[in-house]
Amino acid sequence: MTVLRAIRKYPVVAATVVVGLAVFALLGADLDTAAAWLASTYAVLIAAGAGVRMIRDIMHGHWGLDILAVVAILSTVAVGEYVASLIIVLMLSGGEALEDYAAGRARGELDALLSRAPQAAHRLPPNSQTPADIAADEVVPGDVLLVKPAELVPVDGVLLSPEGSFDESSLTGEPLPVTISEGQTVMSGSVNGSQAVLIRATAATADSQYQRIVALVREAAESKAPVVRLADRFAVPFTVFSLLLAGIAWWVSGEPVRFAEVLVLATPCPLLIAAPVAFMGGMSRAAKDGIIVKGGATLQQLAGARSIAFDKTGTLTYGKPELTAIQPASSFTAEDVLRLAASAEQYSSHVLAAAVQNAAQERGLQLSPATTASEVATNGVRAIVDGHTVLVGKRRFVEAEAPDTGDGAEAPAGAPGAGQLRVYVAVDGRFAGTLLLSDTPRRNAKATLERLARLGLEPPVMLTGDGPASAESTAAALGIQQVHAELLPEDKVRLVAAMPSRPVIMVGDGVNDAPVLAAADVGIAMGARGSTAAGESADAVIATDDISKVADAVIIGRRTMRIALGSIWLGISLSVGLMVAAAFGFIPAVAGALIQELVDLAAILNALRALGGGSASEKLQPGARALPQPRDSVTRPAQN
Structure with missing residues (x-):
């Protein structure tokens, strides 16, 4: 035959x-x-x-x-x-x-990813402990699934069992099993360890991590x-x-x-x-390292790259901010500021919104539903909560309706430190207070920037929608000299287009990064936790939450x-x-x-x-000495 x-x-x-x-x-x-x-x-x-x-x-x-x-x-x-x-x-x-x-x-390596797409799932019907075998594409968000030992996880989900061990090497390139705790995310395409676990599906097959990677691989192969x-x-x-x-x-x-x-x-x-x-060999080699390169043209651009720009939150930092302080204005209590802000932030998809909500829930505050709510992209949220008009977001967004926002807004705690940023809150046209959050730089971010410099790229540029104080403090901690803060998506596109040394790489992870990733000569999306829009707009996707892969991509190119x-x-x-x-x-x-x-x-x-x-x-240039590359622990950090 x-x-x-x-x-x-x-x-x-x-x-x-x-x-x-x-x-x-x-x-x-x-x-x-x-x-x-x-x-x-x-x-x-x-x-x-x-x-x-x-x-x-x-x-x-x-x-x-x-x-x-x-x-x-x-x-x-x-x-x-x-x-x-x-x-x-x-x-x-x-x-x-x-x-x-x-x-x-x-x-x-590309074909290995394509051939290992999950095909079946074991769904637990309500009030039953007997799983029913179904096709993976029949799973819907909310289904409780049993994943047997050594089986592929069929869809993205959260772990319901106390703990599980998963092999994510086909997704991230990480050879060691990852330990995941109850409530944390489990990626489709990962392989379960030696114990059966339960997960609750958070996405259908087509929207899951593994299928998005498969789609990128098909695009790369063609x-x-x-x-x-x-x-x-x-x-x-x-x-x-x-x-x-x-x-x-x-x-x-x-x-x-x-x-x-x-x-x-x-x-x-x-x-x-x-x-x-x-x-084709280069794309396969990159896939083995957890970098999905969409085509040979991208490898060619990576090989000739001369400059690079980074988003901040979720790219240079972990993207998991935590509330560290509340600075209420006069006539407002810290509890009121946080409760109203968190109630409004229920209607935002921004990573900071989740941090504010988590902080309120940890303090036992009861959130109220909003009568109306709208999100102004990259700026903040406006909502009517308990009859009050609440604005939460950047200073210039809040200050437009609460002119007294500048009066003593920074006084209680001074300038933010490295990785810290402020969220401003106004209630009924009056400045209500400031929430101070901290998002620390990735442990290997500075070493990665040093590797890129040793590869001959020009000093990196930070392009972020965050405030100047937070952006500059993070940049100082990482040794970045050029910082552009409080940017809208169109501002990022304009700045990348104006960078003189081409080709230019842009690295980002969020929905608001999708336009600039598409506009850059090479757009690289941090795809392990980033948005689908960013991954689709980018020329390469890093499947693992490891920024050092950016330098690896340049070397492979x-x-x-x-x-x-x-x-x-x-x-x-x-x-x-x-x-x-x-x-x-x-x-x-x-x-x-x-x-x-x-x-x-x-x-x-x-x-x-x-x-x-x-x-x-x-692999560095001849004569260059490899720097030690810190790696995140293979035990995935808790997700808020």
């Missing part, structure tokens, strides 16, 4: 093999003329088909490398080297099969890199050089066969195959680009050297055709090096 599938998929390869066997059988029977006619006729027919395609491409303004192959086939037939012509035909027709095989190896078209830019000069060298060899030697001997070594397979294989170009030049160099030798009559046509197969193999094997290379975090 495997042979039949191969024949159906590559009929020209199969036909060439059959014709070749028939030719050798005729030669063995001393029917040389019949063998020559059979081989020559078949080769000319194949050349004619390739020639028609070549002419169509030229008419559309595309000068490819097929002209060399067509001329090589016709010239070998013309001088009677029909065995060499069959080898060239086999090489051309087999190039597709060889590329498919190499690409299959290169995309192994993409093509601009560098692959670099081979076409070599087409005209390489073709002209090859034909000129072959013509000179014929003219100097006076032997037409010398023309054919040169051209059989000028076939273009290394140029056409090596680059796509290298980029550079290594892949170096291997792709190296493979192209390896093929060109070997072909040129062999053509020169053939021009002097040292390589017969048949031997040259066989040797060219080895050149193809060498270029492809070199391109497959993009699959390996060890941990990307270990």
Whole structure:
């Protein structure tokens, strides 16, 4: 069955093999003329088909490398080297099969993700302890699911059991199992440990983490890199050089066969195959490290990146702020300020809103529903709570309706420290107080910025919607000199567009980062906890909550680009050297055709090096010393 599938998929390869066997059988029977006619006729027919395609491409303004192959086939037939012509035909027709095989190896990690998508789930009906087996796509949010030992988690959910151990390596690249406590998030696609656990689904299959990654992987696998078209830019000069060298060899030697001997070594397979294989290998290597790169074009941009910008909350910081102080204004109590603010924040999706609500609940405050509520993107929330108009958000947003907001607003605790920020509250047009929250920088954020500097990127820029005091204190802790605070999404897009050193990378995680991630030369989304919108807009998604992967992505991009170009030049160099030798009559046509197969193999094997290379975090520029990379504990921190 495997042979039949191969024949159906590559009929020209199969036909060439059959014709070749028939030719050798005729030669063995001393029917040389019949063998020559059979081989020559078949080769000319194949050349004619390739020639028609070549002419169509030229008419559309595309000068490819097929002209060399067509001329090589016709010239070998013309001088009677029909065995060499069959080898060239086999090489051309087999190039597709060889590329498919190499690409299959290169995309192994991507295919592993696609093939492991969860298919089934065990749902516990209400008031029952007997699970019912259903298809994974039938799960709806709120379902209670049983996950048996060593099974894939079918959808995103929260753990109902006291504790569980999960292997998230296919999602994040983290080889050690992660310990998750009751109430924490469990990602679809992770593998349960040795004990059965219960989870409550928080998303359907299509909206779960694993399926979003699978969708990104499909997009990555189907993409093509601009560098692959670099081979076409070599087409005209390489073709002209090859034909000129072959013509000179014929003219100097006076032997037409010398023309054919040169051209059989000028076939273009290394140029056409090596680059796509290298980029597929680079994407597979990145996937193994928990970085989903959407295409070879992204790897090319990462390789040439010269500058980088970061969002703050959830990117450079953990994105899990906690309330540290309440600064009520006169005539308001701290309890009133927090209760009203938390009641209004029930209608916001911002990470700070969740922190304010959690703080109120921890203090046992009873939240009230709002009569009306609306969220002003990146600014704050306006709601009517218990008959009072409550505004919660940035200072300039609150100050627009409560002009006294500036009066002593910062006095009680002074300027925020590193990672701290203020949320302002107004009630019925009067400033009510300030909530001071703390969101600490990631432990490996500073080391990652230092790695990026050692890779030659310009000093990083912070682009954040947070207030200046909070942004500058976090930037100071991380050594960032350029800070732009209180930005709207359009402000981030404008600033990234104005950055002079291109390509520029933008790293973010929230919904408000989606426009700038799409606008940047390379948008990288922190996808483990970030929004779906950010992941869809970005060019690459980091599946694990680890900012050090940003530097890893740059390193993988550079290594892949170096291997792709190296493979192209390896093929060109070997072909040129062999053509020169053939021009002097040292390589017969048949031997040259066989040797060219080895050149193809060498270029492809070199391109497959993009699959390996060890941990990307270990790969720095020559002479650079690797910095220690702190990692978050494999025990996931508690989620508020």
